[in-house]
Amino acid sequence: MIFFIYGGSNVYLYAQLVGGSLLFTYRQDEITNTVTMAADVVNICDGLWKTINFAKVSPEESEKGACITTPV
Numbered sequence: 001m002i003f004f005i006y007g008g009s010n011v012y013l014y015a016q017l018v019g020g021s022l023l024f025t026y027r028q029d030e031i032t033n034t035v036t037m038a039a040d041v042v043n044i045c046d047g048l049w050k051t052i053n054f055a056k057v058s059p060e061e062s063e064k065g066a067c068i069t070t071p072v
Contacts, residue, residue, distance in 0.1 A: 002014075002015040002016055002017065003015055007028075010027060010028065010029050010030070011027065011028050011029075012026065012027050013025070013026040013027075014026075015052070017044065017045070018036075019039065020039030020044065020045050021036050021037060021038050021039045021042075022036070022037040022042055022044050022052075023035070023036045023037075024036075024037075
């Protein structure tokens, strides 16, 4: 596991490396989502330092085209 964030009852986010792929899982209330960035898309295991940014985007912002960015 890379990191874990706990935001209260039924709210969390964590990231982990699985077979070289970067996996994010987040949950709020009864909804759990998982996103996997494949190892061939993000070469995270190349020995260099990486910066990963997370941003919570509301459904309203998402409809306007806002997104989560993960520069690696």
